[in-house]
Amino acid sequence: MSPPNADLRLRIVDLVCAGGGGHIPSSFSIVDILDSVYCHYIKTQDCNLVKQSDYTFTLSKGHAACALYSVLHKYGYLTSTILETYLQYSSILGGHPDSTKVPGAEASTGSLGHGLPFTVGRALAAKIAGSPKKFFVLVGDGECHEGTIWESAIVANNLGLDNLVVLVDYNKSSDQICAHNSLIEQFKAFGWYCLEADGHKPADIYAALENALDSPNNKPRVIVFNTIKGFGVPMLEGHGSWHYKIPNNEELVIIREALNS
Amino acid sequence: MTDTVLDMKSAFPKAIESVGKLNNKVVVVVGDIGHFAMQGFAKDNPNRYYNLGILEPTLVSVCAGLAKEGLIPIGHTIAPFIAERSLEQIKLDFCYQALGGNLITVGSAFDYSTLGCTHHCYTDLGILGSYPNTEVCYPSSPNELIALLEQKYNSPFLTYFRMSRTSHGEIFENVEFGKIIQVRTGESITLLVSGPQLKTALVLAEALEQEGMSADVLYCHTYKPFDEEAVQNSIAKTGKLFVIEEHVYNGGLASLALRCSRNTPSLSFDCHCIPDKFIRNYGSYSDIADGLGFSAESLLPKVMALF
Numbered sequence: 001m002s003p004p005n006a007d008l009r010l011r012i013v014d015l016v017c018a019g020g021g022g023h024i025p026s027s028f029s030i031v032d033i034l035d036s037v038y039c040h041y042i043k044t045q046d047c048n049l050v051k052q053s054d055y056t057f058t059l060s061k062g063h064a065a066c067a068l069y070s071v072l073h074k075y076g077y078l079t080s081t082i083l084e085t086y087l088q089y090s091s092i093l094g095g096h097p098d099s100t101k102v103p104g105a106e107a108s109t110g111s112l113g114h115g116l117p118f119t120v121g122r123a124l125a126a127k128i129a130g131s132p133k134k135f136f137v138l139v140g141d142g143e144c145h146e147g148t149i150w151e152s153a154i155v156a157n158n159l160g161l162d163n164l165v166v167l168v169d170y171n172k173s174s175d176q177i178c179a180h181n182s183l184i185e186q187f188k189a190f191g192w193y194c195l196e197a198d199g200h201k202p203a204d205i206y207a208a209l210e211n212a213l214d215s216p217n218n219k220p221r222v223i224v225f226n227t228i229k230g231f232g233v234p235m236l237e238g239h240g241s242w243h244y245k246i247p248n249n250e251e252l253v254i255i256r257e258a259l260n261s
Numbered sequence: 262m263t264d265t266v267l268d269m270k271s272a273f274p275k276a277i278e279s280v281g282k283l284n285n286k287v288v289v290v291v292g293d294i295g296h297f298a299m300q301g302f303a304k305d306n307p308n309r310y311y312n313l314g315i316l317e318p319t320l321v322s323v324c325a326g327l328a329k330e331g332l333i334p335i336g337h338t339i340a341p342f343i344a345e346r347s348l349e350q351i352k353l354d355f356c357y358q359a360l361g362g363n364l365i366t367v368g369s370a371f372d373y374s375t376l377g378c379t380h381h382c383y384t385d386l387g388i389l390g391s392y393p394n395t396e397v398c399y400p401s402s403p404n405e406l407i408a409l410l411e412q413k414y415n416s417p418f419l420t421y422f423r424m425s426r427t428s429h430g431e432i433f434e435n436v437e438f439g440k441i442i443q444v445r446t447g448e449s450i451t452l453l454v455s456g457p458q459l460k461t462a463l464v465l466a467e468a469l470e471q472e473g474m475s476a477d478v479l480y481c482h483t484y485k486p487f488d489e490e491a492v493q494n495s496i497a498k499t500g501k502l503f504v505i506e507e508h509v510y511n512g513g514l515a516s517l518a519l520r521c522s523r524n525t526p527s528l529s530f531d532c533h534c535i536p537d538k539f540i541r542n543y544g545s546y547s548d549i550a551d552g553l554g555f556s557a558e559s560l561l562p563k564v565m566a567l568f
Contacts, residue, residue: 100359117323117326118329119326120323121326121334123326125331147318
């Protein structure tokens with residue numbers, strides 16, 4: 001059985017193969033979460049689902065840019081013609097998103113640990129302005145090694161930023177390096193409202209997002225999504241050489257079979 | 262606009278309160294430095310003052326986020342904790358994303374003279390000026406600080422203010438961002454100076470007078486954009502340039518001056534900056550300045566060697 005969002009996963013693979021670079025497993029890890037956020041909360045350019053001004057999404061782990069580009073394409077922010085230029089000299093689409101060039105990219109990320117504190121500033125600005133805006137920001141569990149994640153955790157709690165929803169892509173990358181004792185307990189200890197969900201089941205993702213947004217407490221919110229790096233294609237899953245690798249023709253056949261089955 | 266009796270310590274809150282009155286989008290964010298000085302602004306501007314804590318990289322990123330939402334951030338803490346510790350946040354969250362804002366630092370160069378190198382910062386002007394989408398200035402008198410902040414707080418660039426603790430003691434009625442101030446006019450040599458060292462340059466100019474030479478004394482409070490024309494006009498007249506600044510040799514005023522003098526034939530040039538070593542001494546600001554040779558007596562032979 002093919003995974004959810006097989007079309008987005010195929011587009012990610014096509015991008016990496018055509019451009020000659022990119023992080024397929026990291027993109028597969030988050031693409032189901034991104035699609036849920038855009039589908040349910042971010043206004044598409046093709047149809048008017050919700051008020052665009054109420055929600056923004058920021059990808060902090062910028063190396064999963066191909067997932068963002070694929071989702072932005074699906075929802076009309078990027079044309080197929082633009083996608084075809086990925087990684088070319090004059091393209092707006094690089095290996096990490098550039099917010100000054102990419103429509104829908106809310107921050108220029110790549111170096112880890114920037115997206116969250118930047119979004120804390122935006123959430124604070126909304127509070128100052130009395131705006132109803134809410135801010136999703138996606139970080140990786142490896143990224144949670146960065147000190148600015150925990151500096152931000154202190155600040156967001158201290159400022160009562162209940163308009164901030166952090167989405168942790170917990171694909172266990174950190175376990176390969178320096179394992180967290182418990183991300184949930186760590187965020188709880190910092191005073192956050194914490195949830196946990198399967199990051200590859202669209203219904204579970206949506207339920208967790210709704211729960212986070214609906215909770216009446218005044219804490220910042222975090223959803224730790226249990227994910228699998230490379231999810232959907234067994235050959236790509238895990239923490240090996242596929243982190244930054246371009247499939248050859250034989251491998252492409254295997255990937256397409258897994259996604260089309 | 263300006264109050265000529267203030268010292269630098271009291272000028273800072275006055276400058277902040279002034280821009281707070283000019284624009285209700287100004288938000289001040291400090292890293293537990295200047296907290297008590299900011300209480301006037303905080304009282305006058307509810308919800309526009311935040312003491313985030315001792316987490317400078319996040320402070321800078323939060324300021325960039327405020328800017329992204331259309332507010333005007335002013336971030337403040339000790340210079341090395343912003344310019345060096347939080348450099349990547351400046352580079353990526355402000356500069357790369359072309360967001361405007363303000364960072365005002367206290368503890369210029371070796372102002373924290375007894376605290377050692379953890380609290381020194383001699384590289385900031387060169388580093389900050391090296392990134393696109395920045396402006397860099399070095400106000401060293403109360404009037405300058407207030408004037409420069411009022412002029413640039415709402416700039417589309419990230420504006421870095423290196424605020425010295427000591428004033429050079431001169432009172433300039435007209436301070437224009439990006440414009441060098443001609444403090445003294447002469448024919449024999451150009452003395453280009455920044456920061457509190459203007460005081461040294463003026464004493465040096467007097468000493469040169471005793472030697473029968475007159476000095477053009479140019480005071481530079483803005484490093485980026487740099488007023489090349491003022492320097493070029495002066496050295497075209499004098500043919501000799503001596504630069505004095507509390508910054509490392511690389512990337513500061515001496516570097517800017519040399520670059521803009523590339524078309525001046527037969528220029529005699531020298532400079533006195535902070536040497537390529539950590540300052541491990543203590544004592545007063547003046548003790549360290551003297552120890553580094555920032556005195557007219559020490560500089561006179563170096564300048565005379567250009568003749």
